[in-house]
Amino acid sequence: MKKNYKNKAIDLFCNHTKYKPNDIKKITFQINGYTNKTFHVICKDNKEFIIRIGVVNDWLNRDNEYYAIKLLKNNNDETIIFYDQKNGNCIKKYLIGKTPSVRECKTYKFLKLLAAKLKELHNIRWSKKDKILFNDYHCYDNIKTNINIKYYKLFYKVLKKYEHHKKVFCHNDLSIWNIIYNNKTNKVNFIDFEWARINQPYFDIANFIKEGKIHNTKYEDFFIKEYDPNLKKEIIIDFLYVCFFFSLLWTYSIIPYKNILNYRERSFQGVLSLYNEITSQSKWKL
Numbered sequence: 308m309k310k311n312y313k314n315k316a317i318d319l320f321c322n323h324t325k326y327k328p329n330d331i332k333k334i335t336f337q338i339n340g341y342t343n344k345t346f347h348v349i350c351k352d353n354k355e356f357i358i359r360i361g362v363v364n365d366w367l368n369r370d371n372e373y374y375a376i377k378l379l380k381n382n383n384d385e386t387i388i389f390y391d392q393k394n395g396n397c398i399k400k401y402l403i404g405k406t407p408s409v410r411e412c413k414t415y416k417f418l419k420l421l422a423a424k425l426k427e428l429h430n431i432r433w434s435k436k437d438k439i440l441f442n443d444y445h446c447y448d449n450i451k452t453n454i455n456i457k458y459y460k461l462f463y464k465v466l467k468k469y470e471h472h473k474k475v476f477c478h479n480d481l482s483i484w485n486i487i488y489n490n491k492t493n494k495v496n497f498i499d500f501e502w503a504r505i506n507q508p509y510f511d512i513a514n515f516i517k518e519g520k521i522h523n524t525k526y527e528d529f530f531i532k533e534y535d536p537n538l539k540k541e542i543i544i545d546f547l548y549v550c551f552f553f554s555l556l557w558t559y560s561i562i563p564y565k566n567i568l569n570y571r572e573r574s575f576q577g578v579l580s581l582y583n584e585i586t587s588q589s590k591w592k593l
Contacts, residue, residue: 312336316346316358319396323389326350334358342501343395356388357402361395369395374438375503378476382431386496395501402496404489412519413526417488417495421515422533424495429475429508442479442506444549447556454555458578461585462552465545469507477506482518512538513546517554517577522547541588548585551577 313334321327333349337357348356361369373392380387389398411417433439444466478485480502487496512534521527531538551574558571 312344312360313346315360320348320356320358320398323398347401355401357399359395359397368440369393371440372501372503375500378431378433378437378439402487404487404494407483407486407488409520411488412483413521415529418526418530419533420493420495422530424497425511426534428478428497431476433476433505439476440504442504442510444553447560450556450559452556452559458552458582461582462549465549472507474505475508477504477508477511479504479506479510481511481515509542509546510550513543514550517547517550544581544584548578548581551581
């Protein structure tokens with residue numbers, strides 16, 4: 308199966324660049340994602356690329372990613388070389404760096420760079436003409452789960468409270484796996500805009516705090532202050548609950564293999580913790 312995707316990656320690369328198969332010095336299988344298979348290519352001229360083969364397309368809106376990439380290109384992002392909006396296949400320039408470790412997520416240097424990059428993303432000007440979807444927090448409403456109704460109630464109550472808050476262009480899946488960090492050049496870049504949406508900036512901020520595992524630490528406080536010292540901590544906590552609950556719902560929408568079940572359990576523990584943290588405040592008593 309891996310070999311089949313490798314052949315597809317080589318064909319895609321050679322069909323949409325100046326290179327031929329014998330120009331490829333090395334091709335390495337990089338990431339076995341749920342929606343994509345990714346390869347790292349090194350050519351004989353020492354130029355490097357990432358080739359992504361889309362795997363899941365039936366429920367993933369590739370058109371939206373295409374429009375997100377178009378908006379990024381209009382804002383001087385030249386990372387994407389080719390993108391097929393039918394299936395998500397794409398060719399990207401290789402970004403030197405790596406996924407930040409959990410330890411690096413707890414360093415002031417990285418968090419300062421991340422906050423600046425995220426603020427830059429959120430400041431991109433957009434309009435409805437850009438055709439980027441607005442986040443649909445209710446897309447999993449009809450999926451059957453065994454989640455207690457009280458957790459749903461708080462989820463909907465929080466969403467209702469902030470539905471008219473400022474919205475920006477968001478990555479909307481800001482996990483450490485979608486960040487490339489170069490410690491030597493002090494560069495942070497975001498990759499994979501499949502879930503990019505127009506959404507409240509608090510969602511991206513809270514989602515990184517969740518995935519970086521820095522909630523209730525001094526690193527969380529530093530990250531928030533670097534992004535914007537005027538942000539309200541109570542709103543971030545509310546959106547942390549939204550992020551955990553939304554992730555939990557997502558795990559019921561796909562085939563529950565081992566990694567998904569582990570992620571479901573972690574998301575549920577986050578829901579429990581944030582539910583207790585939020586409802587301890589009188590304003591959120593249900």
